[in-house]
Amino acid sequence: MKHLNFILVLGVITMAAQSLMAGRVWLDFAETPNAMVILAELRLPRALLAIAVGAGLGAAGAAMQGYLRNPLADPGLFGIAPGAALGAVASFWFGYSASAYLLPIFALIGAGGAMALLALIAGRTGGIALFTLAGMMIASLAGALMSLAISFAPNAFAMSEIVTWLMGALTDRGWREVYLAAPLTAAGIACFWMARRDLDALILGEAAARSLGMRPGILQAWLIAGVGLTVGSGVAVAGIIGFVGLIVPHLVRPFTDRRPSSLLVPSALSGALLVLTADTIIRILPTVTELRLGIALSLIGAPFFLWLLLRMRRGYSGGLL
Amino acid sequence: MTLIANELTVEGRLQSASAHLQAGQVTAICGPNGAGKSSLLSVLAGLLNADSGEVLLDGLPLSSLKPELRARKLGYLPQSADVAWDVSVRNLVALGRMPHRDADAVANAGAVDRAIETLDLARLTDRPMSRLSGGEKARALLARVLAGEPEWILADEPLAALDIAHQLALIGHLRDCAGQGTGVVIVVHDLALAMNHAHRVLVLDQGRIVADGAADIALAEDMISKVWGIQARWSERGGTYALMAER
Numbered sequence: 001m002k003h004l005n006f007i008l009v010l011g012v013i014t015m016a017a018q019s020l021m022a023g024r025v026w027l028d029f030a031e032t033p034n035a036m037v038i039l040a041e042l043r044l045p046r047a048l049l050a051i052a053v054g055a056g057l058g059a060a061g062a063a064m065q066g067y068l069r070n071p072l073a074d075p076g077l078f079g080i081a082p083g084a085a086l087g088a089v090a091s092f093w094f095g096y097s098a099s100a101y102l103l104p105i106f107a108l109i110g111a112g113g114a115m116a117l118l119a120l121i122a123g124r125t126g127g128i129a130l131f132t133l134a135g136m137m138i139a140s141l142a143g144a145l146m147s148l149a150i151s152f153a154p155n156a157f158a159m160s161e162i163v164t165w166l167m168g169a170l171t172d173r174g175w176r177e178v179y180l181a182a183p184l185t186a187a188g189i190a191c192f193w194m195a196r197r198d199l200d201a202l203i204l205g206e207a208a209a210r211s212l213g214m215r216p217g218i219l220q221a222w223l224i225a226g227v228g229l230t231v232g233s234g235v236a237v238a239g240i241i242g243f244v245g246l247i248v249p250h251l252v253r254p255f256t257d258r259r260p261s262s263l264l265v266p267s268a269l270s271g272a273l274l275v276l277t278a279d280t281i282i283r284i285l286p287t288v289t290e291l292r293l294g295i296a297l298s299l300i301g302a303p304f305f306l307w308l309l310l311r312m313r314r315g316y317s318g319g320l321l
Numbered sequence: 322m323t324l325i326a327n328e329l330t331v332e333g334r335l336q337s338a339s340a341h342l343q344a345g346q347v348t349a350i351c352g353p354n355g356a357g358k359s360s361l362l363s364v365l366a367g368l369l370n371a372d373s374g375e376v377l378l379d380g381l382p383l384s385s386l387k388p389e390l391r392a393r394k395l396g397y398l399p400q401s402a403d404v405a406w407d408v409s410v411r412n413l414v415a416l417g418r419m420p421h422r423d424a425d426a427v428a429n430a431g432a433v434d435r436a437i438e439t440l441d442l443a444r445l446t447d448r449p450m451s452r453l454s455g456g457e458k459a460r461a462l463l464a465r466v467l468a469g470e471p472e473w474i475l476a477d478e479p480l481a482a483l484d485i486a487h488q489l490a491l492i493g494h495l496r497d498c499a500g501q502g503t504g505v506v507i508v509v510h511d512l513a514l515a516m517n518h519a520h521r522v523l524v525l526d527q528g529r530i531v532a533d534g535a536a537d538i539a540l541a542e543d544m545i546s547k548v549w550g551i552q553a554r555w556s557e558r559g560g561t562y563a564l565m566a567e568r
Contacts, residue, residue: 034482069405089409197422200416200419201416202405203404203406203408203413203416203420204399204401204413204416204462204465205399205401205403207363207368207397207399207401208397208399209396210368210388211395211396211397211399212416212417212420212469213388213389213391213392214388214419215388233433253406257408257409257412258406258407258408258449259406259412260406308365
């Protein structure tokens with residue numbers, strides 16, 4: 001366990017160093033003009049943002065899979081990401097260019113709204129089934145409202161702006177986004193950490209977990225807060241980045257003792273490593289415009305996930321599915 | 322130590338069910354499907370709230386106890402043997418220490434070791450749950466309850482999915498627990514198992530407790546006929562009973 005986290009931390013540090021050097025211009029301090037400026041103002045915040053967003057998505061995926069006792073759970077399913085995206089889309093209506101803070105703040109309001117709605121509907125009983133249904137309902141409602149907002153976009157230019165933004169990217173993000181996303185993500189991961197023992201108890205099912213002292217309402221509150229903070233802040237600064245939350249816990253699980261609590265930290269680290277790596281690769285790909293991070297991750301993620309599923313089905317599934 | 326059900330009513334499931342349960346014995350809850358056995362056990366475990374009536378644990382209303390304190394006193398084994406992630410036997414058993422998370426690590430590890438020892442799981446501790454047989458799995462799940470060192474063990478059909486040898490072994494473990502002073506309450510479908518191994522039997526019918534007493538009295542032939550609607554006759558040999566039944 002300690003071993004795994006250590007290796008992952010090393011991986012993140014190594015990759016971060018790569019990511020600082022790599023890009024349109026390969027930094028060479030002796031020759032590149034303005035190397036320090038590029039490093040400090042462009043690449044460092046971008047790398048830190050990739051780490052924050054990836055860590056949040058990875059940890060959220062691990063926590064949600066533990067909570068729902070289901071390896072197919074993805075934090076995006078539960079209305080928070082669509083809620084945040086809806087908020088962001090709304091900001092285009094209010095002239096998002098007026099202030100650089102407008103879009104992320106609207107996205108956070110959207111995420112907060114989805115969280116509140118989720119808590120309001122599911123919080124009465126603390127039941128897991130109701131939580132899932134409420135989340136899916138909010139997700140599809142927010143998705144529909146978002147499509148509506150896009151189809152009535154003030155002008156074609158704004159519409160393409162919105163659609164592109166939704167695809168998820170870390171291009172041209174700076175310290176402002178880091179200051180916004182990093183503390184919120186850290187707080188969200190802390191919420192999952194508070195829930196870790198209750199998530200372990202859920203291995204035995206809801207009734208046995210309750211008999212062990214797990215309080216469903218409190219556990220649910222930690223999870224709603226955790227997903228809201230990690231996924232909400234992720235969408236607010238980077239748009240929608242899929243697949244990380246779903247896939248990362250699967251990659252990590254075989255190297256742990258499979259308890260949800262053991263999965264949280266390695267999933268956060270692996271999520272950070274995955275997003276950082278993907279963002280570095282798309283920067284050095286010789287495409288005319290930069291490939292969007294969200295698209296790239298889905299392009300890699302979907303076939304990889306399918307391969308993983310088939311491999312697990314064929315051999316010893318080890319209870320993964 | 323006493324666990325008292327005081328006129329418990331749950332809409333559509335239990336009607337004014339009362340019983341004074343004693344620690345140090347195995348109490349079997351019997352009854353036809355839908356009689357309210359699992360509901361009674363869930364209310365006793367504090368997992369289901371009664372619409373009226375109350376459960377008293379050592380004289381205190383169960384609902385007044387904090388979940389963690391309740392969890393230290395009452396160990397509940399659900400009917401479903403569904404384990405979500407493929408954890409090792411030792412990690413599964415250790416989940417039983419959750420209500421004692423503030424106790425020191427040595428004490429917690431000791432309790433887990435004792436539970437593993439008691440249920441003869443020592444050579445399986447590192448094995449993932451998915452690689453256990455049905456009987457081993459049932460033992461591991463019971464060991465999880467024992468690891469919490471509860472004053473009461475409330476088990477919902479712990480014998481249902483087991484072959485007869487494993488049934489006898491598991492009920493033997495439960496009787497040993499009762500012998501050491503733990504209160505054991507189990508829901509049992511097999512009337513012969515209840516007759517032969519329970520110190521006391523509660524018979525439920527349509528949400529009411531219709532018989533409560535020593536096994537041979539509560540499960541008398543005419544009671545079985547009346548509650549289950551079958552013709553039943555006990556046959557005894559060397560102190561062990563077998564049930565012959567026909568419609």
